[in-house]
Amino acid sequence: MGLEQFKDRRVGTQNYKKLDLDHAPNCGWCQFKQVVSRTFKPELFVGLWVTFREMINALFRGQMHTTQYPLEKLPISPRYRAIHDMLRLLESGHYRCIGCGLCEKICISNCIAMETRYDENQRKEVSEYTINFGRCIFCGYCAEVCPELAIVHGQRYETASEQRASFSLFEDMLTPIDKLNLQKEYDGFGAVSPNADENIKKTPLAY
Amino acid sequence: MEATMLPEVTAGGVIIKAVLILAVISAIAGFGTYIERKVLAFMQRRLGPQHVGPYGLLQIIADGIKLFTKEDIIPQHANKLVFAVAPAITAATAFIALAAVPVFPDFTIPEWIPVLGGIFVPSIASDVNVGILFVLGMMAAGLYGPLLAGMAQANKWGILGSARTAIQFLSYEVVTGLSILAPIMMVGSLSFVDFNDGYNDNGLWLIVYQPVAFVLFLIAGYAETNRTPFDLLEHEAEIISGYVTEYSGMRWGMFFIGEYANMITIGVIASVVFLGGYNDFWIIPGWLMIIGKIAFMFFLMLWVRASWPHVRPDQLMWLCWKVLMPVAVINVVITGIVMMV
Amino acid sequence: MYEMIAFYVFAVSTTILFAITAMSKNVLYAMTSLAAGMVIISGFFFLLGADFLGVVQLIVYVGAVMALYAFAMMFFDATRDIKEKHGNPALVFLLGGLMALIFVVIFSAPIIGENVKANYPIVEGIGNAQAVGMVLFTKYLVPFEVAAVMLLVAMIAGIILAGKKMDHSLTTSDDEPVEYEDELLKENK
Known part of the structure; x- marks a missing residue:
């Protein structure tokens, strides 16, 4: 199943069929005629046929709608804001986070805590990074503000766990180094929009 | 059928038949819930119960365990005795009604089976010669289950549910009786066996002669078994669960079993009276035919439930007294005129 | 022997049930026991071989009359005892x-x-329903028809009494809501 359905935001432009409500019978004879016509019209059997057809479709033509959830999952929108992911640089495998602390500052529920220090190369290193998911409201500001797209929202929406800490450590959120080739570039909240190239203009310096 | 041609019906045979009916019907009634969930699911392109056993076949056992082990709650201000007895009334009347219904053809247990060998098991547990009226009367008595259940719980939804029970059952009993009167006139007997044998000779089912009566009987039967489109007794959107609002566990389960047994009864009556009963058809043996017919009637109920919306209470009454009853009376009169001429 | 036992069981339980009906202060108990008593009375008919009458007893008294009683009882609080x-x-x-x-x-x-x-004893070979029909439409034809007319009169009277304001809908009318005299409400005030 593709994502077209989810991406289509044109709410309200669908083709609605309006019910024809103008033909209410107003005399006894008209009512009687309506009853008789409704009785002998095969509308009820059309209803029966519709359900029977759906059953045939479901059973023999592979149109069963059920997603057997724990075994198969529906794709979710890239803009979905679930448990955070920390991404790595594809070239070096080093984590992208530069320890600027913007996410910690902007976090409106104060759930991000980070500590940084200088490593032996005098580069900034993240020594401690946790997100308290008991407080996080998944607003997405951290992903939006991150200059490196290091912290992003992932697709892990099943957040049941024995303890909160299961998701919240830096190492847990970081892409595993052996799965670096599977890391996908984030196109959700805070990422560069897909049509960014079209929006580039020359800087107006004429004035 | 000559009485002398049959082996003697012994008490043992009747007891075996009664046990058979109880065992088979309550098993089918339980299994019916599974079938219903599955068929409704397929018609809505869902899978239905899937995880307990292969294809969810053992779901009924899981449900049974759940119902049996659930806490039996009797609400505070309820009338405890009547509250406790009411589910039993529904289940009991449903099974008593089945006593006068021919479920399988006669058979004799083969001689090689120890103890029971050679006992003749009749098709009906008790062949009252007013079988049809007995079944209708017992199903009428079945209305006390929902009625007392609703009144015994100090709950407004329950009262509304039992009020609806009273009007719905009372009204549609009239239609059931009148619709089945025309076939009774044609056969000239109230016994199910006579119905089954009556049209053995020319091989035409009674539905050919009495299509209107068949449709009327089906509609009224759906109303009496509380099936959609007439499931107003416990319609969730309006009255929570009606008379079962306060019930839980096994007592609730007994209502359920009673309802499914009633569905089967209606299916059996429709198959025996209108659809030729357990006679052999072409090369298909009779027992297979009756099972097929009952299964189809059962499936039809589920099919209708998946397809049609239910009616409002006032529409229900309107349908009964202004449409179905006059049509039934006219049908009886026309049948009488045709038979006299 | 079996009939004897059955008769005494039925007799005792009928008496007890109807005694409960008369004695009980609870509407629900009275109604339930009356209905159960009606069912057991039909047992007597079956014992006597009058299947048809037994079933009619079931359908008419249990299915219809008692259900109408019950319908009337729904306007009371059935779970509370009544002060007699x-x-x-x-x-x-x-x-x-x-x-x-x-x-x-x-x-x-x-x-x-x-x-x-017995004026009309059970004859072998003729069903119960046929025998009842025979008597009903020959000897007792006039009482039968009179009873039918009486029921019709009662039905028409009921329709007229109930149907006076049938076309007047309280929910859709624009008039001021009518103040109904309610004794219960008055007492509470």
Whole structure:
């Protein structure tokens, strides 16, 4: 199943069929005629046929709608804001986070805590990074503000766990180094929009 | 059928038949819930119960365990005795009604089976010669289950549910009786066996002669078994669960079993009276035919439930007294005129 | 032997159930026991071989009459006991007992005199329903028709009484809501 359905935001432009409500019978004879016509019209059997057809479709033509959830999952929108992911640089495998602390500052529920220090190369290193998911409201500001797209929202929406800490450590959120080739570039909240190239203009310096 | 041609019906045979009916019907009634969930699911392109056993076949056992082990709650201000007895009334009347219904053809247990060998098991547990009226009367008595259940719980939804029970059952009993009167006139007997044998000779089912009566009987039967489109007794959107609002566990389960047994009864009556009963058809043996017919009637109920919306209470009454009853009376009169001429 | 046992079981349970109906202060118990008693009375008919009458007893009394009682009872709080008003319990007891005694004497007199004989005994080969129909449409035709007319009259009267304001809908009318006299409400005020 593709994502077209989810991406289509044109709410309200669908083709609605309006019910024809103008033909209410107003005399006894008209009512009687309506009853008789409704009785002998095969509308009820059309209803029966519709359900029977759906059953045939479901059973023999592979149109069963059920997603057997724990075994198969529906794709979710890239803009979905679930448990955070920390991404790595594809070239070096080093984590992208530069320890600027913007996410910690902007976090409106104060759930991000980070500590940084200088490593032996005098580069900034993240020594401690946790997100308290008991407080996080998944607003997405951290992903939006991150200059490196290091912290992003992932697709892990099943957040049941024995303890909160299961998701919240830096190492847990970081892409595993052996799965670096599977890391996908984030196109959700805070990422560069897909049509960014079209929006580039020359800087107006004429004035 | 000559009485002398049959082996003697012994008490043992009747007891075996009664046990058979109880065992088979309550098993089918339980299994019916599974079938219903599955068929409704397929018609809505869902899978239905899937995880307990292969294809969810053992779901009924899981449900049974759940119902049996659930806490039996009797609400505070309820009338405890009547509250406790009411589910039993529904289940009991449903099974008593089945006593006068021919479920399988006669058979004799083969001689090689120890103890029971050679006992003749009749098709009906008790062949009252007013079988049809007995079944209708017992199903009428079945209305006390929902009625007392609703009144015994100090709950407004329950009262509304039992009020609806009273009007719905009372009204549609009239239609059931009148619709089945025309076939009774044609056969000239109230016994199910006579119905089954009556049209053995020319091989035409009674539905050919009495299509209107068949449709009327089906509609009224759906109303009496509380099936959609007439499931107003416990319609969730309006009255929570009606008379079962306060019930839980096994007592609730007994209502359920009673309802499914009633569905089967209606299916059996429709198959025996209108659809030729357990006679052999072409090369298909009779027992297979009756099972097929009952299964189809059962499936039809589920099919209708998946397809049609239910009616409002006032529409229900309107349908009964202004449409179905006059049509039934006219049908009886026309049948009488045709038979006299 | 079996019939004997069945008869006594039915007789005792009928008496007990109807005694509950008369004695109980709870509407629900009274109604339930009355309905159960009606079912057991149909058992007597089955015992006597009058299947048709037994089933009619079931359908008419249990299915219809008692259900209408129950429908009326729904307007009360069925779970609460009723305070009965006894003006003169001794007199009630005396008159009631006397009535019961008279009935017993009247109905048992022919049995004691051994003058009981069935006018229309069950004939082998003719079904119960046929026998009832035969009698009903020959000897008792006039009472049967009169009863039918009486029921019709009662039905029309009921429709007229109930149907006076049938076309007037309280929910859709624009008039001011009518103030109904409600004694219960008054008492509470």
